[in-house]
Amino acid sequence: xxxxxxxxxxxxxxxxxxxxxxxxxxxxxxxxxxxxxxxxxxxxxxxxxxxxxxxxxxxxxxxxxxxxxxxxxxxxxxxxxxxxxxxxxxxxxxxxxxxxxxxxxxxxxxxxxxxxxxxxxxxxxxxxxxxxxxxxxxxxxxxxxxxxxxxxxxxxxxxxxxxxxxxxxxxxxxxxxxxxxxxxxxxxxxxxxxxxxxxxxxxxxxxxxxxxxxxxxxxxxxxxxxxxxxxxxxxxxxxxxxxxxxxxxxxxxxxxxxxxxxxxxxxxxxxxxxxxxxxxxxxxxxxxxxxxxxxxxxxxxxxxxxxxxxxxxxxxxxxxxxxxxxxxxxxxxxxxxxxxxxxxxxxxxxxxxxxxxxxxxxxxxxxxxxxxxxxxxxxxxxxx
Numbered sequence: 001x002x003x004x005x006x007x008x009x010x011x012x013x014x015x016x017x018x019x020x021x022x023x024x025x026x027x028x029x030x031x032x033x034x035x036x037x038x039x040x041x042x043x044x045x046x047x048x049x050x051x052x053x054x055x056x057x058x059x060x061x062x063x064x065x066x067x068x069x070x071x072x073x074x075x076x077x078x079x080x081x082x083x084x085x086x087x088x089x090x091x092x093x094x095x096x097x098x099x100x101x102x103x104x105x106x107x108x109x110x111x112x113x114x115x116x117x118x119x120x121x122x123x124x125x126x127x128x129x130x131x132x133x134x135x136x137x138x139x140x141x142x143x144x145x146x147x148x149x150x151x152x153x154x155x156x157x158x159x160x161x162x163x164x165x166x167x168x169x170x171x172x173x174x175x176x177x178x179x180x181x182x183x184x185x186x187x188x189x190x191x192x193x194x195x196x197x198x199x200x201x202x203x204x205x206x207x208x209x210x211x212x213x214x215x216x217x218x219x220x221x222x223x224x225x226x227x228x229x230x231x232x233x234x235x236x237x238x239x240x241x242x243x244x245x246x247x248x249x250x251x252x253x254x255x256x257x258x259x260x261x262x263x264x265x266x267x268x269x270x271x272x273x274x275x276x277x278x279x280x281x282x283x284x285x286x287x288x289x290x291x292x293x294x295x296x297x298x299x300x301x302x303x304x305x306x307x308x309x310x311x312x313x314x315x316x317x318x319x320x321x322x323x324x325x326x327x328x329x330x331x332x333x334x335x336x337x338x339x340x341x342x343x344x345x346x347x348x349x350x351x352x353x354x355x356x357x358x359x360x361x362x363x364x365x366x367x368x369x370x371x372x373x374x375x376x377x378x379x380x381x382x383x384x
Contacts, residue, residue, distance in 0.1 A: 011040040032174035042177055067213045074192065077185045078144045081157055082233070084182060085141030086240055088164075092134030094244030098123035100253045103263050103292040106367050107300055119171040125369065127253075136160050138237075144189075145233045146226075147212060151193040157186035256294075259313055260336075264289040264344070264359035273353050278302050289346075289359055297322065319349065 012025040015036060023036025032038075091097040101121050113121065123130065137160050143153030165179040190197075199205040214222075248254050266286045269276045276285040280303055288300040297311035312321040319332040334355070337345045342361040348354045365371045368384055375382075 007041070008037070011037055011044065014044060015040050033178050034174040034176050038177055068215050070192075071213050071215055074150075074189055077189055078150060081154075081182065081185055081189075082141045082144050083236070085137045085144070085157060085160075086236055089134040089137030089139075089141065090240035090244045092130045093138065094134075094241075094248045094252065095124075095127060095130050096244060096247050096252050098130055100124050101369065103290045103364075104298050104300070104306065106364075106369065107263065107288060107290070112304075115171040116173050119167060119173060133160075140186075142233065142237075145229050148210075150189060151197065154186045154190035158183060158190060161186060258291055258294045258311075259317060260291050260344070262291060262364060263362040264291070265362050266357055267360050268356070268358040270356040271354065280304075286357060288362075289357075296325075320346070322346075 008027055015021045015023065015025045021036055025036060027037050098120055101124055105121055110118065136156065140153050140156035140160055143149045143156060161179060161182045165183055167173065168176045168179050193210060196207040196210065199207045265288055269285050271284060276282060278285060278287065282302050285302045286299050287302045290298040290300065291311065295310060295312050297309045299307045299309065301307065308325045309322050310325055314332060318336055320334040320336050321330060321332050322334050323329045333349055335347050335349055339345065344359055346357045372382065
């Protein structure tokens with residue numbers, strides 16, 4: 001972003017001079033919304049907002065109201081929230097954000113997971129829960145479109161996004177700043193109608209209809225605004241639905257699985273003529289070969305370290321290019337032989353004695369997480 005050219009030096013100076021931080025004082029795209037530069041930007045924005053408010057108040061203190069400014073400010077907040085509620089909601093409805101636990105994740109002990117990894121596994125396990133949470137977010141966004149339901153929409157957004165924000169804080173998910181902003185935006189919209197809410201739900205009093213401020217009067221103008229909002233809203237939902245449907249089949253849990261998809265447990269590992277015992281202290285002995293994604297493989301070693309590889313089959317599915325992901329080599333270096341549907345053998349092509357690995361497919365239904373399913377009746381809690 002062009003603004004970053006001017007902002008980064010200022011933020012870096014604030015970090016070094018005011019906070020004396022040891023964090024990274026440069027903008028790097030890592031997927032984290034809570035890096036050092038983001039917190040410094042929040043600090044600078046807060047200072048500028050306070051100073052700007054004080055100066056504005058001093059200069060324009062005689063103005064009785066800001067009805068038009070408040071109207072357009074709320075419009076901008078609604079548009080922003082509608083877009084992100086539909087975005088976050090649809091990626092859950094179509095199960096793109098939280099995918100099924102990967103095959104490699106199924107082999108990972110819970111104690112080795114990060115809090116964020118545990119949260120992603122928890123969310124990704126259930127399709128129904130994803131749809132439920134996603135629908136709640138979409139509902140909040142849709143209710144913000146008509147002005148007469150914006151209070152209810154804001155209340156839904158506050159509830160849903162507060163849950164998200166708490167999850168971000170308690171599971172160390174680096175979207176804390178943004179999620180709190182979404183909560184505050186919903187809260188600001190809700191507070192414009194808070195008096196009627198208190199009268200109905202706390203004081204048991206009858207209330208009058210809300211007298212909305214209109215910057216432009218006229219029946220024709222109002223009809224144009226209503227039609228425009230619904231047309232744009234429908235188009236957004238359709239666009240997100242089509243995009244979600246396509247992504248679900250391209251990268252989501254409905255994608256085509258690669259050949260030999262599964263977890264392959266190593267039965268025998270022979271390297272340079274020596275048979276390697278499955279010792280936890282061994283550094284070069286395979287324990288599992290995991291084939292989860294097209295042209296990629298992961299090897300879990302007996303010491304629990306994980307190595308990533310390119311894994312490309314030839315057209316006959318008998319030869320493999322298997323190299324470290326950063327390797328420049330591109331020739332077929334392994335032969336593959338399927339003994340039967342659950343057994344296969346990998347062997348070096350150039351020097352047959354340098355590597356020989358015999359593997360057996362692990363039954364994916366043997367994992368309690370994937371085979372437990374849903375039960376209406378539970379005679380006792382199945383907590384394992």
